[in-house]
Amino acid sequence: MAKVPALRKRRALQIDNVLTSAFELISDRSFLVMGMAFVMAVLSQMMELASAQSLRSFDHSYVSIIWNVITFVLVAFGTMLLSMIGQGALAGVAVARKERGRVSSWPTFRRGLQQLPVLAVVALLGLGGILIGFVCLIVPGIILALMWSMIGPIAVVEGKGIIATFRRSKELTTGALRDIFLVIAVITVGTSIFRWAATTFAGSFFGGADNRLAVEAGPGAFLILTLIETLTMAVTIAVNAILYVELVERLDGPMTQQLSEIFE
Numbered sequence: 505m506a507k508v509p510a511l512r513k514r515r516a517l518q519i520d521n522v523l524t525s526a527f528e529l530i531s532d533r534s535f536l537v538m539g540m541a542f543v544m545a546v547l548s549q550m551m552e553l554a555s556a557q558s559l560r561s562f563d564h565s566y567v568s569i570i571w572n573v574i575t576f577v578l579v580a581f582g583t584m585l586l587s588m589i590g591q592g593a594l595a596g597v598a599v600a601r602k603e604r605g606r607v608s609s610w611p612t613f614r615r616g617l618q619q620l621p622v623l624a625v626v627a628l629l630g631l632g633g634i635l636i637g638f639v640c641l642i643v644p645g646i647i648l649a650l651m652w653s654m655i656g657p658i659a660v661v662e663g664k665g666i667i668a669t670f671r672r673s674k675e676l677t678t679g680a681l682r683d684i685f686l687v688i689a690v691i692t693v694g695t696s697i698f699r700w701a702a703t704t705f706a707g708s709f710f711g712g713a714d715n716r717l718a719v720e721a722g723p724g725a726f727l728i729l730t731l732i733e734t735l736t737m738a739v740t741i742a743v744n745a746i747l748y749v750e751l752v753e754r755l756d757g758p759m760t761q762q763l764s765e766i767f768e
Contacts, residue, residue, distance in 0.1 A: 540590045623659050
């Protein structure tokens with residue numbers, strides 16, 4: 505009961521401040537952010553290529569259905585895990601950048617590797633819960649996705665366990681779901697428009713017979729799609745990192761103890 509007044513005093517997230525801080529982070533640590541986004545984009549495109557090849561071999565048999573379901577789950581799980589690792593590592597850098605200035609990024613990656621088993625289980629449970637929520641009704645899936653949007657940064661920066669990570673994410677996002685949704689909606693719409701425009705333009709050069717730029721259309725299409733995905737992922741992980749910083753400061757203030765555990 506003692507926490508109720510504190511919850512009411514939480515300041516609202518400012519979308520323009522979050523976006524501005526995210527682009528400042530990309531500008532300040534461009535090599536780090538773009539490098540992480542590029543690795544994630546390459547692996548994501550490879551998983552999408554495997555998924556596309558699996559769908560082409562679909563023949564409506566039970567074995568084919570089961571195989572495609574497994575492929576979809578693995579692709580979704582792999583993408584979510586990669587995103588969580590990138591967001592968590594960058595969130596640690598963003599926190600340290602705000603409170604300590606420019607620091608080495610290696611300690612956050614080291615913490616991410618140490619937390620890999622926790623991240624894997626958290627990603628699997630989170631993906632399962634969100635998919636069930638979308639299957640039952642769309643709204644519960646959206647709420648769970650927003651409520652658990654901070655599990656990657658929490659697991660990496662704060663080094664919490666599985667249950668504690670979900671509990672902490674719920675704590676941070678309480679009272680801020682609408683603001684988080686608006687920020688994610690703006691980023692999703694913006695990156696979707698950019699992705700559509702870029703793939704439409706590049707499709708005339710690297711697309712197939714129908715000028716559609718698909719990952720399986722050839723090496724040129726694969727490279728272009730990877731570069732496009734790199735740019736969109738860079739923005740996404742930077743925004744998520746800044747969201748984590750804002751939510752933590754909104755609730756707890758400076759993260760001196762967590763920074764000491766990572767960087768000292």
